[in-house]
Amino acid sequence: MVAPVVGFQALFAMSDSFTLPLRPVVEREDNPDTLPVEIAQIAEHWGSFRDVNEDILQAKIREERENDGLQDTENDDQETSDIDTTERIEQLYKKRNEITQFAVQSHMEALFALDFISLLLSKNAPRQAETSISAYLKQVAPLGSLDAEAVNPPPRSESATKDISTVSRGWRIQNFNSASSKLLKAASRLETEVSSESRYWNEVLAVKDKGWKICRLPRERQALGVQYGFLEATPVFRDRGLASLRRSEDGSLILDKGLIPSGVRFVRVRVRQGSIITSSTKPPAATSDNAESVEQRILQARDSVFEEELFHELVREARSMASCGVTTRLNLIQVPASDDTEILLDLVDANDESLEADQNSTEADRLLADGLAHSMRILLAFAHRQNLRRRTQVPPPLTSKKRLTPEYHLLRPVLAYFQHLVQLRWLNSFLQDITNVFRLSGLEIPKLDINAFTNKTSPRPSPSTPTVEALVQKFLMPVESVFQGNLTGQNSFKITIRTNLSAAPFGTHYDVSFNFPSFSDLKSPGPIGLRDEVESAITHALLLEVISRVSSEELPTEKKSPDGVSKSWDAIYPHLGELLLSGSSSSSSKYKKMKVNLSRHDLSLSTYFVRGVDGFGRGTGEERTHSEPNTWTSPQQSTESTNGHTSMMEFVISEGTD
Amino acid sequence: MHELSLFASVPDHQHHELLQQLAGLTAMQPRHALERRLIFKAYRAPGQTAVRTGGSQDVQAGDMQKLNKMLNGGMFYTQVVGPVSEADFGSNPAPDHDTQMAGMDGADDSKSSPKVQLSSSYDYDQQPWKLEFRDIPEAGTRSAVTARVMASATLPRGDIAPSMNAWGYRFVTEYVVEGDIFIHNDITLFLHRVLHYPVSQQQGPSLPRQTLPAFKEMETQMQSMKASQATMGYVLQAFINVQDGSNQETMKTASQHLFGLREQLKSAVKLEQADRLSLDTRVKDRGGQR
Numbered sequence: 001m002v003a004p005v006v007g008f009q010a011l012f013a014m015s016d017s018f019t020l021p022l023r024p025v026v027e028r029e030d031n032p033d034t035l036p037v038e039i040a041q042i043a044e045h046w047g048s049f050r051d052v053n054e055d056i057l058q059a060k061i062r063e064e065r066e067n068d069g070l071q072d073t074e075n076d077d078q079e080t081s082d083i084d085t086t087e088r089i090e091q092l093y094k095k096r097n098e099i100t101q102f103a104v105q106s107h108m109e110a111l112f113a114l115d116f117i118s119l120l121l122s123k124n125a126p127r128q129a130e131t132s133i134s135a136y137l138k139q140v141a142p143l144g145s146l147d148a149e150a151v152n153p154p155p156r157s158e159s160a161t162k163d164i165s166t167v168s169r170g171w172r173i174q175n176f177n178s179a180s181s182k183l184l185k186a187a188s189r190l191e192t193e194v195s196s197e198s199r200y201w202n203e204v205l206a207v208k209d210k211g212w213k214i215c216r217l218p219r220e221r222q223a224l225g226v227q228y229g230f231l232e233a234t235p236v237f238r239d240r241g242l243a244s245l246r247r248s249e250d251g252s253l254i255l256d257k258g259l260i261p262s263g264v265r266f267v268r269v270r271v272r273q274g275s276i277i278t279s280s281t282k283p284p285a286a287t288s289d290n291a292e293s294v295e296q297r298i299l300q301a302r303d304s305v306f307e308e309e310l311f312h313e314l315v316r317e318a319r320s321m322a323s324c325g326v327t328t329r330l331n332l333i334q335v336p337a338s339d340d341t342e343i344l345l346d347l348v349d350a351n352d353e354s355l356e357a358d359q360n361s362t363e364a365d366r367l368l369a370d371g372l373a374h375s376m377r378i379l380l381a382f383a384h385r386q387n388l389r390r391r392t393q394v395p396p397p398l399t400s401k402k403r404l405t406p407e408y409h410l411l412r413p414v415l416a417y418f419q420h421l422v423q424l425r426w427l428n429s430f431l432q433d434i435t436n437v438f439r440l441s442g443l444e445i446p447k448l449d450i451n452a453f454t455n456k457t458s459p460r461p462s463p464s465t466p467t468v469e470a471l472v473q474k475f476l477m478p479v480e481s482v483f484q485g486n487l488t489g490q491n492s493f494k495i496t497i498r499t500n501l502s503a504a505p506f507g508t509h510y511d512v513s514f515n516f517p518s519f520s521d522l523k524s525p526g527p528i529g530l531r532d533e534v535e536s537a538i539t540h541a542l543l544l545e546v547i548s549r550v551s552s553e554e555l556p557t558e559k560k561s562p563d564g565v566s567k568s569w570d571a572i573y574p575h576l577g578e579l580l581l582s583g584s585s586s587s588s589s590k591y592k593k594m595k596v597n598l599s600r601h602d603l604s605l606s607t608y609f610v611r612g613v614d615g616f617g618r619g620t621g622e623e624r625t626h627s628e629p630n631t632w633t634s635p636q637q638s639t640e641s642t643n644g645h646t647s648m649m650e651f652v653i654s655e656g657t658d
Numbered sequence: 659m660h661e662l663s664l665f666a667s668v669p670d671h672q673h674h675e676l677l678q679q680l681a682g683l684t685a686m687q688p689r690h691a692l693e694r695r696l697i698f699k700a701y702r703a704p705g706q707t708a709v710r711t712g713g714s715q716d717v718q719a720g721d722m723q724k725l726n727k728m729l730n731g732g733m734f735y736t737q738v739v740g741p742v743s744e745a746d747f748g749s750n751p752a753p754d755h756d757t758q759m760a761g762m763d764g765a766d767d768s769k770s771s772p773k774v775q776l777s778s779s780y781d782y783d784q785q786p787w788k789l790e791f792r793d794i795p796e797a798g799t800r801s802a803v804t805a806r807v808m809a810s811a812t813l814p815r816g817d818i819a820p821s822m823n824a825w826g827y828r829f830v831t832e833y834v835v836e837g838d839i840f841i842h843n844d845i846t847l848f849l850h851r852v853l854h855y856p857v858s859q860q861q862g863p864s865l866p867r868q869t870l871p872a873f874k875e876m877e878t879q880m881q882s883m884k885a886s887q888a889t890m891g892y893v894l895q896a897f898i899n900v901q902d903g904s905n906q907e908t909m910k911t912a913s914q915h916l917f918g919l920r921e922q923l924k925s926a927v928k929l930e931q932a933d934r935l936s937l938d939t940r941v942k943d944r945g946g947q948r
Contacts, residue, residue: 231685388686391686391841392686392687392689392841393841394839394841394846395841395843395844395845395846395898395899396899397659397899397900397901398844398898398899398900398901398908398911398912399900399901399902399908400902400905400907400908
């Protein structure tokens with residue numbers, strides 16, 4: 001295709017240097033018409049000069065002027081009448097009638113001529129002529145009744161032959177002229193055509209050199225198209241990823257996307273805290289300044305189709321996620337991220353001026369929105385890759401059931417992350433609170449080992465999976481975090497939080513396991529779905545920790561009991577937080593008991609005397625003495641001191657030695 | 659399950675070009691496939707057909723009828739297909755290994771045997787197998803595709819000959835299929851050629867090979883065979899599997915898809931129905947086996 005173009009260009013480069021003598025050379029006649037001849041002509045046309053006078057000439061001039069004027073007014077009339085449509089239709093019919101009449105007439109004439117010639121020929125070739133002669137003529141005139149003979153025309157006069165030769169020469173010149181002008185016009189037209197064509201092809205080649213796929217349009221075999229869409233997208237969007245490359249009048253390339261609107265659109269992510277929108281993503285900035293270049297427009301088209309597909313898939317997924325609190329409107333998806341934070345997703349025009357970023361955006365929210373926007377796009381690209389993988393697998397046997405394309409995982413991993421983050425924060429704050437209680441009570445703080453966002457369950461990716469895909473695949477795994485708490489001695493607890501929105505069981509689950517060698521009857525609660533249960537389980541474990549510390553505390557021995565038994569706090573009902581002071585005078589029926597209460601915000605110990613210890617039962621069986629119980633509560637702040645005891649252990653010791 | 663297919667023979671010189679064309683059509687890279695194919699032949703052990711027949715008085719139970727039908731019905735050749743990779747083939751020709759190996763039983767020997775080529779990582783014990791059964795194509799179908807009943811089942815890994823023997827199949831021969839797979843919507847396109855093992859001294863190996871000869875050697879074998887048979891080349895098979903062969907609608911859709919592909923590939927290759935009798939898998943000499 002390029003070679004002939006170059007050929008033409010060479011031709012035209014040559015034509016600049018010398019002009020082809022296409023036009024006939026008009027010879028200036030040496031002897032123009034002599035005056036007597038001209039006078040004779042005028043006399044022939046206008047009559048004798050003798051009759052010419054001023055009046056006649058004036059009248060002539062006026063007449064001509066009026067004629068012109070009349071024509072003008074007629075034209076005006078026509079223009080005004082043009083507006084009348086009914087008249088126009090009438091005219092149209094009239095003209096059509098005329099055309100058909102002319103056609104009929106010419107047809108008749110042609111038939112007459114045919115008859116005539118046939119009749120003439122029937123003299124010499126009756127068989128042949130008979131086929132073309134009309135039936136009517138056959139009836140009227142017998143065959144062969146007309147004959148022709150060549151006759152010698154009388155010799156023409158010399159002037160006549162000269163006239164004929166002049167006229168024919170004139171005709172020839174005229175014909176040459178028109179032919180040459182036609183040729184030149186064609187040549188110049190070709191030249192512009194060639195230049196615009198070569199410009200078009202150069203631009204097409206430039207597009208191709210950029211790496212775009214150029215192909216013939218499937219529906220329109222003559223036209224070229226550029227494929228910019230994503231082959232693995234949903235068929236609707238895959239087919240939209242093809243635009244034809246048309247040529248404008250001057251040869252520049254036009255990207256013709258058909259009926260698809262040309263605006264640049266993108267999926268906007270907004271973060272809403274309460275009722276205030278705190279952050280919103282901005283449209284992708286144009287990568288180069290000349291936004292009108294074909295390359296740029298192809299890029300724009302590609303981005304638009306990607307964004308529209310993204311939104312389409314997001315809506316599709318959001319509809320199936322109503323159980324997670326995701327709501328969809330016509331052009332809006334609302335995703336609850338945490339208690340008061342909401343993510344809004346919508347498809348907007350990038351050139352919309354009203355999309356100015358809010359001033360009250362915070363850095364964290366901006367990061368959140370940007371991160372979300374990026375991750376959604378990465379996940380869509382990943383879904384495309386998965387589609388390719390699925391497409392190139394050997395298909396399952398054909399059934400009458402239609403294969404459904406599952407929704408892509410775009411929102412679910414994101415939402416799982418948010419949900420996990422919320423749970424993680426809650427657990428973290430709870431553990432902070434409760435260790436704070438420990439700290440204020442002067443107890444040794446449990447060592448916490450937090451291992452957030454570890455996806456232990458991710459299986460080893462197969463070696464055939466590209467690194468990129470293996471990387472993204474991790475996002476689709478359930479999110480997992482592990483809290484490991486090491487207490488004194490061998491005691492420890494472990495909390496695993498797992499959030500999974502891609503497969504059942506949906507939602508966040510806690511897996512709490514205890515390892516308390518000193519309390520062998522303590523069972524791990526196993527998987528828990530509710531926060532409150534987790535809280536009470538952990539509190540219970542820490543209560544046991546407090547009790548084991550109290551019971552292991554050595555009481556001072558200087559005040560020995562008469563029978564020489566050292567006193568200590570025995571955990572009689574550790575799960576209820578009850579301890580009994582052993583070694584106290586067994587003869588008296590008064591026993592000293594301690595009750596430990598641990599909650600998220602405080603720790604309280606109270607001691608009181610009971611008359612009898614039944615060994616089981618509590619409250620109902622035990623008989624408290626009427627004396628006021630001694631109580632110690634953990635201080636709210638570290639400086640505060642209650643009951644004159646600064647730490648819990650002092651209270652324990654003092655109560656034990658009383 | 660039914661398999662609907664169209665075939666085309668592709669000469670060697672067109673192979674590369676067609677690969678490109680198919681890659682363009684299906685918008686995917688070809689997936690290279692190497693398959694060992696073992697041919698087994700059903701045989702009828704003497705005395706096994708002694709299910710009571712002819713007793714017209716007592717009505718045969720449904721199960722009995724079924725069993726009778728199975729035992730006395732037609733017998734077929736079946737194929738056992740095992741995917742291998744090019745690395746499984748030995749790099750050096752080892753002409754008389756196969757015969758030795760064939761004599762030994764158990765792959766432990768072959769593992770410990772120093773004669774086994776170290777360059778080849780082929781582990782016969784871990785070779786996965788799949789049983790593929792193909793019936794003779796249906797006769798008298800009006801549509802111009804080859805339709806046949808098919809079934810496949812996964813078999814245990816490793817040495818398959820004893821199991822197959824137990825099921826009443828005798829090993830006949832084996833060959834290797836090498837080719838590329840493309841997927842075009844529902845249609846699988848398999849452009850492949852058949853490679854034969856180098857002829858060994860022993861006439862007709864009675865057991866499947868436990869080692870594979872060098873791939874190059876097989877290709878040269880191919881070349882030498884081609885000299886004698888000018889028609890050896892590649893075969894393009896386009897097929898769709900249909901779950902329910904009795905469902906006319908899906909069968910029709912499937913064949914229409916195939917016809918659509920035939921139209922698309924018209925300028926490249928001529929896909930057509932295969933000769934029915936050339937795909938006959940029935941065991942003919944029933945009398946001889948008794």
